[in-house]
Amino acid sequence: MYYFIVALHVIACLGLILIVLLQAGKGGGIAGLFGGGGSDQLFSAPSGMAFIKKVTVVIAVVFMLTSLILTISTSRRELTSVTQNIPVPVAPMEPEPEE
Secondary structure, three states: OHHHHHHHHHHHHHHHHHHHHHOOOOOOHHHHHHOOOOHHHHOOOOOOOHHHHHHHHHHHHHHHHHHHHHHHHHHHOOOOOHHHHOOOOOOOOOOOOOO
16 A cells, blocks of 8 residues: 555656646746736636646645655654664773773
């Protein structure tokens, strides 16, 4: 089950990257922050990208849910470190200096 969720998470990651890259930019860039450019968007017709926006939302929700599930399931697992299998050498005790 854990590996299925990991696989779903990786697919959601790749899908989210691809779907965001496929979307057209809103334009304006940093000029849009100061009110320049893009003012005609208020009166423009819908772009017809509603389907791709819905797919983006669905993939983003899947990404967030799998992230949450993986975080919770990993925190409940007893994790061990590879370094725990390495034996610790015992240093010989040095004699105390005589006075």
